[in-house]
Amino acid sequence: MTSNEHVIPFSLREENREQQFKQIWGEELDDVFSDVARYYDRANHVASLGLWNWLRNRFISSIDVQSGQKVLDVCAGTNAIGIALLSKQPDLHVHAMDRSKAMQRVGQESARKLGMHIESTIGDVHTLPFPDNHFEVVTLQYASRHLRIMDVCREIRRVLKPGGHFYHCDMLRPANKTVETCYYAYLRFCLNFTGLLFRSSTSAHGCKEYFIDALRMFYSADELSDMFRQVGFDEVSSRTVLARQKQAKKRSLHASK
Numbered sequence: 678m679t680s681n682e683h684v685i686p687f688s689l690r691e692e693n694r695e696q697q698f699k700q701i702w703g704e705e706l707d708d709v710f711s712d713v714a715r716y717y718d719r720a721n722h723v724a725s726l727g728l729w730n731w732l733r734n735r736f737i738s739s740i741d742v743q744s745g746q747k748v749l750d751v752c753a754g755t756n757a758i759g760i761a762l763l764s765k766q767p768d769l770h771v772h773a774m775d776r777s778k779a780m781q782r783v784g785q786e787s788a789r790k791l792g793m794h795i796e797s798t799i800g801d802v803h804t805l806p807f808p809d810n811h812f813e814v815v816t817l818q819y820a821s822r823h824l825r826i827m828d829v830c831r832e833i834r835r836v837l838k839p840g841g842h843f844y845h846c847d848m849l850r851p852a853n854k855t856v857e858t859c860y861y862a863y864l865r866f867c868l869n870f871t872g873l874l875f876r877s878s879t880s881a882h883g884c885k886e887y888f889i890d891a892l893r894m895f896y897s898a899d900e901l902s903d904m905f906r907q908v909g910f911d912e913v914s915s916r917t918v919l920a921r922q923k924q925a926k927k928r929s930l931h932a933s934k
């Protein structure tokens with residue numbers, strides 16, 4: 678990132694991201710997740726050196742849910758968040774939305790095996806097919822780099838009830854250059870290793886560099902917090918999931934409507 682990017686408006690940076698990744702977002706990513714669905718959870722365990730559940734639980738522990746609330750998990754993938762929230766508060770009404778039928782199929786099967794019910798909608802989260810002021814809580818984990826995130830945040834805010842909360846968790850662009858370089862090297866290694874281990878498809882192999890570029894062009898936690906404020910969220914706060922490590926990459930952000 679150049680220092681100039683600090684003054685470039687988010688709308689322009691969003692346009693740049695869209696221009697750069699239009700084709701991948703429009704077509705290729707679906708093929709990737711269709712293949713990845715069968716090993717997504719296992720690959721994440723390997724890539725996180727066994728910390729996958731622990732990291733997810735750290736995020737879940739920051740989410741305040743009350744009995745009977747309506748929760749929407751956008752880009753729900755294999756329903757890791759929905760299942761964890763229902764384990765924490767079994768009488769929630771959890772709705773999952775994702776574009777990938779294959780990811781949701783795995784997620785629905787996992788929920789069913791645990792005797793849980795998660796409503797599922799297949800579709801693009803840039804347009805949420807829900808009324809205004811509908812959910813108490815919306816969550817988004819590990820997918821914002823694949824989205825026109827500013828537009829999606831506006832949609833999320835629209836479907837949240839007044840006083841509702843949006844919880845976001847992702848690997849954000851590290852602010853420190855050295856950490857950023859090491860981070861991309863580790864990510865590249867993980868993508869290559871898990872690709873070989875789980876025999877990923879040609880489309881998934883072809884998208885490896887995209888996953889790094891998407892992060893390179895994404896936002897730091899401070900920038901993303903500013904964007905949340907700009908779309909109208911109040912009380913935006915962020916914390917590293919690995920709280921003791923100042924340069925840790927996984928960040929959770931919390932914002933209220």
Ligand SMILES: C[S@@+](CC[C@H](N)C(=O)[O-])C[C@H]1O[C@@H](n2cnc3c(N)ncnc32)[C@H](O)[C@@H]1O
Nearest residue numbers: 710752753754775776777780801802818819820
């Ligand atoms: C890395 S997975 C994250 C899944 C899950 N949130 C988790 O934490 O494990 C990214 C998910 O985002 C979904 N996705 C990407 N772009 C999307 C879009 N425009 N609309 C709906 N889902 C999308 C993919 O299909 C995939 O399931």
